[in-house]
Amino acid sequence: MFISNAYAQSAGTAADVGMMGNLTTFAPLVLMFVVMYFLMIRPQQKRAKEQKTMMDALAKGDEIITSGGILGRVSKVSDTYVTVEIAANTDIVVQKNSITTLLPKGTLKSL
Known part of the structure; x- marks a missing residue:
């Protein structure tokens, strides 16, 4: 209906x-x-x-920043490691892939 x-x-x-x-x-x-x-x-x-x-x-004399925030100048480059001078007569060895930034020349004047 x-x-x-x-x-x-x-x-x-x-x-x-x-x-x-x-x-x-x-x-x-x-x-x-x-x-x-x-x-x-x-x-x-x-x-x-x-x-x-x-x-x-990367070459000797380049100024870099690592992933840990360390600033320094490259003193030696190998296939997997880079020796970085962070102060006068103070070198550290870091892995190449830990480098994050390549700084312009003259950024680090105190080294």
């Missing part, structure tokens, strides 16, 4: 739903990967490349 009949809506054909359904399902996932690549992965790769280039270019 007061309730009307409800009929189910017919679905589209399999060809209409199949391709668009898959595309709309994976689009957010692909979009998230693209955003993650440009915001996180690409800048990290760029920084790693710059760090490697700096380590390869």
